[in-house]
Amino acid sequence: MNRTELADYITKRLDLLFSEKIEEFCQYGRINSFIVDDVLPESLALQIYNAFPKKEEMIRKRSLRENKYVAAQMNLYNPILEEAIYAFQDLRVVSRLSEITGIKDLIADKYLYAGGISLMDKDCFLNPHIDNSHDKDRSNYRVLNLLYYVTPNWKLEYGGNLELWDNGLKGKPRTIWSKFNRLVVMITTRSSFHSVSPIRHEGQRCCLSNYYFSPTSIDGEEYFHITAFRGRPEQKLRDILLRGDIALRSAIRKLVPKGILPLSHVYKK
Ligand SMILES: O=C(O)CCC(=O)C(=O)O
Numbered sequence: 001m002n003r004t005e006l007a008d009y010i011t012k013r014l015d016l017l018f019s020e021k022i023e024e025f026c027q028y029g030r031i032n033s034f035i036v037d038d039v040l041p042e043s044l045a046l047q048i049y050n051a052f053p054k055k056e057e058m059i060r061k062r063s064l065r066e067n068k069y070v071a072a073q074m075n076l077y078n079p080i081l082e083e084a085i086y087a088f089q090d091l092r093v094v095s096r097l098s099e100i101t102g103i104k105d106l107i108a109d110k111y112l113y114a115g116g117i118s119l120m121d122k123d124c125f126l127n128p129h130i131d132n133s134h135d136k137d138r139s140n141y142r143v144l145n146l147l148y149y150v151t152p153n154w155k156l157e158y159g160g161n162l163e164l165w166d167n168g169l170k171g172k173p174r175t176i177w178s179k180f181n182r183l184v185v186m187i188t189t190r191s192s193f194h195s196v197s198p199i200r201h202e203g204q205r206c207c208l209s210n211y212y213f214s215p216t217s218i219d220g221e222e223y224f225h226i227t228a229f230r231g232r233p234e235q236k237l238r239d240i241l242l243r244g245d246i247a248l249r250s251a252i253r254k255l256v257p258k259g260i261l262p263l264s265h266v267y268k269k
């Protein structure tokens with residue numbers, strides 16, 4: 001199964017749900033987003049899940065900000081993973097998403113900057129954050145996240161669900177179940193705080209991530225920011241520490257616009 005054949009399925013699914021998803025995405029008063037279930041035939045989604053590498057073969061990211069395993073250097077792994085990720089970059093998929101979201105000039109990211117695959121198991125989490133504003137070359141704005149979940153039988157009570165903080169960190173988040181064979185498309189702006197709730201279950205939550213960029217930001221303004229993590233409402237001390245972390249890393253970025261560390265979370269071709 002190659003990326004074009006996988007994209008055939010994704011495109012057909014989007015076409016079927018097209019007008020419903022436009023309405024869902026446009027709903028007022030929340031982080032613009034929509035959900036597509038049963039994206040691929042079940043057996044294919046399962047094949048993608050089964051192709052996931054062991055967490056030991058991935059890069060661990062562990063700090064107060066997050067605890068998860070990621071990989072973007074896709075030629076190191078089972079090729080079905082690379083095919084599946086790039087299926088979401090097929091021009092037909094990009095154009096359907098542009099029509100649904102109304103965002104013109106969408107650009108898929110072949111370098112998978114900060115994207116690729118992620119695996120989270122017991123006690124993994126992702127604290128509330130806004131995503132980095134730009135692509136790796138700092139030339140286009142990040143505007144959409146495409147998150148495709150592939151763990152079969154993942155239950156809501158396991159945790160590890162996506163949370164969208166529609167009313168900011170003072171409000172309650174909207175929880176989106178990281179259900180098997182589900183795609184979540186969400187907008188990324190300067191205020192689109194989101195997180196992954198801590199996992200309470202012995203199992204692994206696997207996700208394929210694609211990020212789309214555009215020459216202009218969603219609000220039409222010019223800005224730059226790094227990924228900015230915060231504490232959850234009950235994590236007062238962690239929030240103070242993470243605010244300090246944002247201030248420090250932002251200051252360094254002002255001095256060294258390309259960052260001080262070599263880019264690690266990209267697909268080096
Ligand atoms: O794994 C998820 O559901 C969310 C990941 C995330 O925050 C991101 O890709 O920006």
Ligand SMILES: [Fe+2]
Binds near residue numbers: 129130131194
């Ligand atoms: Fe994110």
